[in-house]
Amino acid sequence: xxxxxxxxxxxxxxxxxxxxxxxxxxxxxxxxxxxxxxxxxxxxxxxxxxxxxxxxxxxxxxxxxxxxxxxxxxxxxxxxxxxxxxxxxxxxxxxxxxxxxxxxxxxxxxxxxxxxxxxxxxxxxxxxxxxxxxxxxxxxxxxxxxxxxxxxxxxxxxxxxxxxxxxxxxxxxxxxxxxxxxxxxxxxxxxxxxxxxxxxxxxxxxxxxxxxxxxxxxxxxxxxxxxxxxxxxxxxxxxxxxxxxxxxxxxxxxxxxxxxxxxxxxxxxxxxxxxxxxxxxxxxxxxxxxxxxxxxxxxxxx
Numbered sequence: 001x002x003x004x005x006x007x008x009x010x011x012x013x014x015x016x017x018x019x020x021x022x023x024x025x026x027x028x029x030x031x032x033x034x035x036x037x038x039x040x041x042x043x044x045x046x047x048x049x050x051x052x053x054x055x056x057x058x059x060x061x062x063x064x065x066x067x068x069x070x071x072x073x074x075x076x077x078x079x080x081x082x083x084x085x086x087x088x089x090x091x092x093x094x095x096x097x098x099x100x101x102x103x104x105x106x107x108x109x110x111x112x113x114x115x116x117x118x119x120x121x122x123x124x125x126x127x128x129x130x131x132x133x134x135x136x137x138x139x140x141x142x143x144x145x146x147x148x149x150x151x152x153x154x155x156x157x158x159x160x161x162x163x164x165x166x167x168x169x170x171x172x173x174x175x176x177x178x179x180x181x182x183x184x185x186x187x188x189x190x191x192x193x194x195x196x197x198x199x200x201x202x203x204x205x206x207x208x209x210x211x212x213x214x215x216x217x218x219x220x221x222x223x224x225x226x227x228x229x230x231x232x233x234x235x236x237x238x239x240x241x242x243x244x245x246x247x248x249x250x251x252x253x254x255x256x257x258x259x260x261x262x263x264x265x266x267x268x269x270x271x272x273x274x275x276x277x278x279x280x281x282x283x284x285x286x287x288x289x290x291x292x293x294x295x296x297x298x299x300x301x302x
Contacts, residue, residue: 007107007139009132009151011056013049016157017176022096023085025058026078029070060106062099073099076283083290091208091289093180094242098215100177101241108155111135114240117199122186124194128152156197159183182243201239203248209255210289212238213263216274217282228253228272 024044028035033043035055041048058064063074077092078085084092104110116123116131129148136143158177186196215238220226232239232249239249253265253274262278 005104005139007111007136007141007143008105009107009136009143009147011052012060012106012151012154013053013056014150014154015050015053016154017053017057017061018174019087019176020174021054021057022061022063022176023078023087025054026063026070026074028054029058029064029068030079034068056106060100060103060109061096062103062105072283076286083287087176089290090179090206091211093177094207094211095214095286097177097180097182098211098218098241102215102219102236106151108132108151110236112155113243114235117240117243121200122196122198124196125149125152125156126194128155156183160185160197199243201243201245201248203251204242204244205248205251207242207252208289209252209259210285212242212252213256213260213280214282214285215241217280217285220276224277225273225275228274231274 028040028044031043033040035051040051044051044054046054055064058074059066062071063078065071073095075082077083077087077095083089087093087096100106101109101113111132112128115135116128119131120127129145129152132148132152133143133145136148158175159180159182160175161178161181183197183199186198216226216231219236219238228249231237231253232244232246234240238244238252239246244252257263257265260280262276262280264275264277266273266275
């Protein structure tokens with residue numbers, strides 16, 4: 001994270017992003033409404049604070065830009081003829097997770113996946129809160145402890161499956177990213193009242209290779225060759241964002257090169273590189289994925 005970039009830890013009104021909010025917000029904006037209009041609560045069917053939260057999450061996920069314009073990602077997924085308007089495909093959640101971290105509108109996601117996890121694999125809320133406060137001070141910002149506590153709580157709710165006796169299915173399981181299983185709660189007995197969590201680097205077989213390739217192309221700045229270490233460890237790399245192990249990334253690369261002959265992986269004298277031997281349209285890569293998924297579903301139902 002560049003020191004000059006202001007870190008942001010508020011705007012969600014303490015609401016985590018519900019599964020249906022991005023589509024609801026997309027349709028609202030597509031009909032030329034504005035989140036600031038008095039009738040927004042009626043059109044969206046939620047309270048005033050939730051209206052603010054929906055607007056925040058649309059920007060955080062890269063569905064709405066800073067000028068309140070719908071993005072290409074928004075149209076790609078959510079328009080009437082979009083690829084997955086009701087978020088029924090696993091790949092869509094990984095894609096949204098990528099944009100949430102990469103966009104950096106909600107700073108905790110970028111800081112967590114790019115930096116915090118390199119300091120601690122297992123953690124509790126106090127560890128993450130302390131880390132965020134330290135990053136703010138390093139960036140010349142003073143953020144209240146209460147703001148950071150709320151941000152950490154919302155962050156965890158976006159990813160964690162609820163536990164306990166008092167669970168409301170319609171609400172507690174509506175967090176948009178819980179099916180990714182990126183963050184797990186640990187059973188740690190250390191005398192602490194704080195729960196412990198972990199995000200391990202893994203194979204991530206469930207992530208579609210096209211989502212990985214899209215992210216590689218999206219982050220690439222015109223390079224024809226990209227080192228394996230850069231893909232694994234650089235800021236906003238696929239290795240960091242998707243919590244991939246080295247073997248997991250290598251497997252994804254093998255899947256990619258098997259389907260795209262113009263992409264070659266070389267390992268010369270221990271120097272591993274991914275070589276792009278033509279210019280790819282990253283959005284076409286995504287289109288190919290969703291077309292194949294629709295075909296597979298139709299074949300299964302037939």
